[in-house]
Amino acid sequence: GAGVSQTPSNKVTEKGKYVELRCDPISGHTALYWYRQSLGQGPEFLIYFQGTGAADDSGLPNDRFFAVRPEGSVSTLKIQRTERGDSAVYLCASSPGQGASDTQYFGPGTRLTVL
Amino acid sequence: AQSVTQPDIHITVSEGASLELRCNYSYGATPYLFWYVQSPGQGLQLLLKYFSGDTLVQGIKGFEAEFKRSQSSFNLRKPSVHWSDAAEYFCAVGPRAGNNRKLIWGLGTSLGVNP
Numbered sequence: 001g002a003g004v005s006q007t008p009s010n011k012v013t014e015k016g017k018y019v020e021l022r023c024d025p026i027s028g029h030t031a032l033y034w035y036r037q038s039l040g041q042g043p044e045f046l047i048y049f050q051g052t053g054a055a056d057d058s059g060l061p062n063d064r065f066f067a068v069r070p071e072g073s074v075s076t077l078k079i080q081r082t083e084r085g086d087s088a089v090y091l092c093a094s095s096p097g098q099g100a101s102d103t104q105y106f107g108p109g110t111r112l113t114v115l
Numbered sequence: 116a117q118s119v120t121q122p123d124i125h126i127t128v129s130e131g132a133s134l135e136l137r138c139n140y141s142y143g144a145t146p147y148l149f150w151y152v153q154s155p156g157q158g159l160q161l162l163l164k165y166f167s168g169d170t171l172v173q174g175i176k177g178f179e180a181e182f183k184r185s186q187s188s189f190n191l192r193k194p195s196v197h198w199s200d201a202a203e204y205f206c207a208v209g210p211r212a213g214n215n216r217k218l219i220w221g222l223g224t225s226l227g228v229n230p
Contacts, residue, residue: 004158033216042205042220056215091159100147100211101166106159
């Protein structure tokens with residue numbers, strides 16, 4: 001079946017602009033995760049959804065970052081007033097939602113460049 | 116503080132040689148442990164994971180890892196490396212219980228394979 005998909009694959013924006021990044025999880029997966037990966041680094045946890053609600057948003061760096069999952073499937077990561085330091089690959093993952101032992105399945109990522 | 120250390124930033128081995136990638140963690144309690152591989156242009160793929168039981172776990176692509184509680188280590192091994200194994204390898208740890216699903220990741224080890 002289809003894996004996790006993310007759109008766009010690349011996004012170039014100017015400092016101060018607003019961006020939205022989309023994630024389509026594997027069908028039937030109730031858990032969804034957002035990570036950020038900077039060059040030469042491992043992924044950095046941002047937020048975790050179980051269904052429609054954010055169960056853990058402790059990784060969001062500040063209030064410019066916000067994520068939604070209104071129907072418990074597709075999720076959108078929203079970044080306001082982008083800064084050059086936001087440039088990174090934003091990864092989305094989904095899992096069946098059965099617990100901490102879930103395997104997280106990752107999408108290919110969205111590369112965000114803030115000029 | 117919770118952390119994952121992958122001491123080797125880059126390793127190069129000859130095709131057919133054995134491989135060991137090191138991973139040490141600091142977590143407080145024994146976490147769940149994961150190894151992921153990231154190939155250029157592809158998403159992160161789970162190689163194997165450890166939750167409980169036999170401390171030697173088998174994964175995909177001929178990889179295995181051994182959990183050593185006394186050393187807080189979870190080293191990844193492969194008896195004979197193939198050229199297609201060239202990629203970035205990440206060790207990650209996560210909680211066993213609660214609503215927190217935050218995976219803590221190492222910086223990764225880049226593997227090069229000489230023909």
